[in-house]
Amino acid sequence: MVNDVYEKRIEIPSTCQVTLSDKTITVKGPKGTLERTFPEPYAHIKMEGSEFVASTDVARKRSRALVGTIVAHVRNMLVGVQHGYEYQLKVVYSHFPISVEVKGRDVVVKNLIGERGLRKTRLIGDVEAKVTEEDITITGIDIEQVAQSAANIQNATRLRKKDRRVFLDGIYVSRKRKGEVQKSVV
Numbered sequence: 001m002v003n004d005v006y007e008k009r010i011e012i013p014s015t016c017q018v019t020l021s022d023k024t025i026t027v028k029g030p031k032g033t034l035e036r037t038f039p040e041p042y043a044h045i046k047m048e049g050s051e052f053v054a055s056t057d058v059a060r061k062r063s064r065a066l067v068g069t070i071v072a073h074v075r076n077m078l079v080g081v082q083h084g085y086e087y088q089l090k091v092v093y094s095h096f097p098i099s100v101e102v103k104g105r106d107v108v109v110k111n112l113i114g115e116r117g118l119r120k121t122r123l124i125g126d127v128e129a130k131v132t133e134e135d136i137t138i139t140g141i142d143i144e145q146v147a148q149s150a151a152n153i154q155n156a157t158r159l160r161k162k163d164r165r166v167f168l169d170g171i172y173v174s175r176k177r178k179g180e181v182q183k184s185v186v
Contacts, residue, residue, distance in 0.1 A: 001077050003123075004057075004059060005055055005056070005057050005109060006055060006056050006057075006063070006064050006067060007053055007054065007055030007056075007067065008053075008054055008055075008068060009048075009051045009052065009077070010051065010052045010071055010074055010075055011050065011051055011076065011147055012050045012051065012052060012078070013082065014050075014156065015030055015082055016028065016029045016078055016081060016082060017029075017121055018047065018052060018074075018078075019163045020045065020046065020047050020141075021058065021078060022077050023037055023040075023045065023138070024037045024038075024058055025038070025045070025052075025074060025077070027074070027077040027078060028081065029078070029080075029081025029082050030081070030122055030183065031080070031081050031083070031084050031141050032081055032083065032126075032141045033081065034056070034066070034073075034077045034080060034081055034141060034142055035085050036073060036077065038070050040066055040074075040084075042058045042063045042066065043063070043066050043067055043070055044055050044056065044057075045057070045070065047150075052074055052079055052095050054067045054070040054074075054094050055067060057061070057066050057080050059115045061069055062169075065098050069116055071130075074100075075120055075128040078181075079143075080140075080141040080142055080143055082177030083178055084139060084140065084141050084179065085139065085140060085141070085142075085143045085146045085147075085177070085178060086137060086138070086139045086146070086175075086176075086177040086178075086179075087139075087146055087147065087149075087150040087163060087173060087175070087177075088136070088137050088138075088173070088174050088175040088176075088177075089135065089137075089138070089154065089171050089172060089173050089174060090134065090135060090137040090171070090172055090174040091133075091135065091136065091171050092135050092168055092169060092170055093112075093169045094168060094169060095112075095113075096112070096113055096169070097111060097112075098110070098111055098157075098169065098171070099130050100129065100171070102123075102124055102129045102130075102131055105123050106120050106122055106123070107120070107121050107122075107123065107129060107136075107153055107156075108120050109121075109153075109156060109157055109171070110167060110170060112157055112170070113159065113161075113167065113169050115143055119156045119157060120156070121149075121152040121153050121155075121156040123138075123149045124145045124146030124148050124149045124152070125142055125149075126140055126141070126142070126145065126146045126147050127140035127142075127145050127149050128140065129137065129149070136153065136171065139151075147176075150173050151173075153171055154170070154172055154173055155167070156171075157169075157170040157171045
């Protein structure tokens with residue numbers, strides 16, 4: 001049986017610098033630096049000029065999927081250091097107004113369906129959160145940290161043992177964006 005080499009390539013933009021040390025990839029861009037290690041034994045990663053190449057010589061579906069996963073992670077890192085990521089969450093309530101505050105690295109939710117206690121969650125990594133009256137905006141360069149922070153906030157306000165069709169109060173992810181917000185001129 002002949003093993004074919006399966007590979008995928010990504011063109012590196014001129015605004016980014018990618019360095020490869022053993023199985024660790026470092027991506028530097030205008031917004032910051034991201035680093036990730038891929039210790040998989042069947043995947044081979046290398047730089048060829050201005051292209052990133054991930055390949056495998058094992059003819060199995062799992063190994064080919066691994067190559068696609070590595071390429072997707074590197075592509076997300078390139079987008080993050082160039083433009084960044086932004087998640088917007090919407091604060092929804094019907095009777096008791098929910099108040100949200102950012103205290104250091106914690107997000108504190110008060111008065112959810114009239115509860116006296118606080119619900120807290122922690123922001124992950126180097127993300128920033130801005131709170132307005134009805135919106136929470138989470139921004140950062142690592143998509144995994146931004147998405148996990150938004151999911152933690154949404155999960156902190158999840159109501160248990162109540163009918164979700166009646167009790168809609170909570171904080172929900174409403175929009176996901178890549179890049180800076182375009183300001184419209186009126």
